[in-house]
Amino acid sequence: MTRLAVLTLLAVLPAGGTAQRGDWPMPAKDYAATRYSDLTEITGANAGRLRPVWSFSTGVLGGHEGQPLVVDHTMYVVTPYPNVLYAFDLTREGYPLKWKYRPAVDPNALGIACCDAVNRGAFYADGKIVYNLLDGHTVAVAAATGKELWKTKIADLSQGETTPVAPLVVKHRVIVGASGGEFGIHGWLKGLDLETGRIVWTAYNIGPDSQVLAKPGTFKPFYDRGTELALTSWPADVWKNGGAPVWGWMSYDADLDLLYYGTGNPAPYNPEQRAGDNKWTASVLARRPEDGTLVWAYQFTPHDSWDYDAASEMILADLTVNGRPRKVLVHFDKNGFAYTIDRATGEVLVAQPFVDVNWAKWVDVATGRPVVDSAKLTGASRGNVKEICPTLEGGKSPASPAAYSPRTGLFYLATNNMCMDYQATEATRIAGTPFIGANTPYHAGRGGYMGAFIAWDAAAGKKVWQTTEPYPVWSGAVVTAGDVAFYGTLDGWFKAADARTGKVLWRFKVGSGVVGNPITYTGRDGKQYVAVYAGIGGDWFLLSGDVRSDDPADVRPPADFMPEIARHTSQGGIVWIFAL
């Protein structure tokens, strides 16, 4: 085919052909998971003039995590359960719907999802919107028409698996995982065929090498030697219900052909029921997307005793570390350390705390292992272990992805300043019911504030600036070439901050707490727009159940550590768009 013929073909493609520069086609905008936009219209000088231009109620309550997609002047929004998919026509006055897709989702998923019925978003690829339903299905929907193209069962509710994770599509593979670290699942990642939805491969995160897809000569972790690491670091058979869910974010380096993702906690929370390192829970894994082959893995929190999932994003950046240019991935773990890791090998280059940490003294980069404070180890025989920082909500929530600006060289993220007590108890695995075994009350950390929005230098391992917030901060971030960063707060403010100083430039009260991730895109008029969901939920629906008002048969008291949050917000579900 001639070049002219190809161009002609592209010109006649239906809506939903190819993502453009000002679009937002995947959860983190790009495969490097930067959440960086090169749009420049909104700057520190004019952000104070931002105003809301549109809003839409999704009709659904519950935690509105995730983010919209924008492709070819259409905005795609996935709601929490029942996972309605809306397509808004951004070319018409009032942005009316082009279509909406209302899937049949098993309501039993509501009792299997640990932490509210959230969804972390969709992925646009090849004219399809691909996303997961909470009840263990992946669907592909035609972007132009809203017609379901395929639907594949990927997870088993009866074993405690649910699927709020956003897929990542690499070439013709749809990569998906399942939640259920609180239900004793046997965690996995699957690769589906984009055209048909067929499951091509399944790679478990724990268990024998044959299931983990760790092959001799191919699997080369930087710090570990030998075979059957994900089997021998567990008591016999315990790994079969050992957790290691996949519920965070994925990224991909095309040059190295490596897919990166983090795994969640080992099950149960009582570590005395699972002696050993429990590989590869609380770890980063690097796999080949084509067939799932494991290339390297690194465990952030060996024998996790604090529910420190490593589900946070792995942001790919090129940084100069100790005077040398390095291809790194940067990860802000629930355990409170920020890791800068060579993404080709898994070698830890920098690991420094980005919040107050006391469960470990430091991370030894020579061995890759944290130097644990034994007084903070938990277990059913150890009683109530007091004052552990950070809490199991994380120094940063994996649900709240960071952003990276190559202009400033800084990472932007929402953090939590809280500590916990941890009373572990013996847990019994009963399929389809929670498998937890811990009671973990929280309190505010040093300084009395519970959250912050910070800028982080991942080459030096240093915080550059911090804006404190009264409540834990649970939204994702976006940063732009106008050097403006955006984030939202649990008490319902959406804010623009100067990316170089942290100064808050503008804020707007969006009607419910923000646990979603802002995006920015170019409209048909050439203007820059910023969009975000409002809708408190996720863990904050569980912890502060008095933000709920929709059920007369479910009336809850306030959380003891933040008794006033319901003064400022209640549940909601609103899509907002802002512009100058």
Place this chain on the structure above:
Amino acid sequence: MDLRPVALALVVSAACRGHEAAPAMRHEARVFAGGVAPPAGAPPASENPFRGDRQSAAEGERTFGVMNCDGCHGGGAVGWAGPSLRDGRWRYGGADGDIFQSIYYGQPHGMPAYGGMLPPTAIWKLVTYLQSLEPPANVPTESWR
């Protein structure tokens, strides 16, 4: 397994007790705790034989932990991913037999059926525990200064 006769028996029994008849239940749509379905034809008792008995409530509280009820309903049944069970409000009825049946047969939206895991006596003690709980002080009204 075909549980339609059980569903029918339940609806009839509810009607006989003078309660509003529940909509036809779809047992096949419930999650079975431990993967074990409740035995067909179990007698749907309606009165709690242990009501008000402290010892039974204490045993029920232990079962609430061992059977992972607290994993969804929260410590002290104050509400978590599942609803509060100590606010004096009941989605599916608060009569003795209503609470028993919710535990035995499960409910939509993810409440597993425990009838295959627990004998009726243990379920009645769970009911006794839940009935012993005091509603939180700030229900139904919360006020701030």
